[in-house]
Amino acid sequence: ETGVTQTPRHLVMGMTNKKSLKCEQHLGHNAMYWYKQSAKKPLELMFVYNFKEQTENNSVPSRFSPECPNSSHLFLHLHTLQPEDSALYLCASSQDLAGGPNEQYFGPGTRLTVT
């Protein structure tokens, strides 16, 4: 595997389910991000981790719970979601949050549908 991978690619869940999204980067990066992309809305930054430490929580509801066990893996645990949470969830990584351009590399996303 190369780059940033995300699993599953598609997920349908009921409002009472618990599921997790997984992201893995094979680039040796130290920063990882979760974004939410809804139709007709700008890209929304949700969480940022740098060297496994959370540095940003962009006022995300507690029904979304991130986990970063190491610099290569990032999870998003989901529980009691609402239909408006249906969206494409994108994971990204960058070298870190320090100097330099630190361009981001994105995974293909998980298309989440909440029924």
Added chain:
Amino acid sequence: AQSVTQLGSHVSVSEGALVLLRCNYSSSVPPYLFWYVQYPNQGLQLLLKYTSAATLVKGINGFEAEFKKSETSFHLTKPSAHMSDAAEYFCAVRPSGGSYIPTFGRGTSLIVHP
């Protein structure tokens, strides 16, 4: 604080025509600037980046962008559009120095007509 404005949520061109996607930014310090492309049901892919080395930046797939400080712009161009260029394009800015997260524009959908 930084911000990005992409003028036009949709741009429509004919195959073979010039592509011009506009991006204006604001940043309190010299910025790094990026263009990303997103094809349907995929993640964002870096097209090119500006890092102050040269004002005209060449990217993948024949795209290029020019940094104009006086106009605070970083417009994306391609001389001749292909059908395969149809996608969503995002401009992003990240201030140089410090632990900053990039800010993305709202995106411009490029439509290419045969």
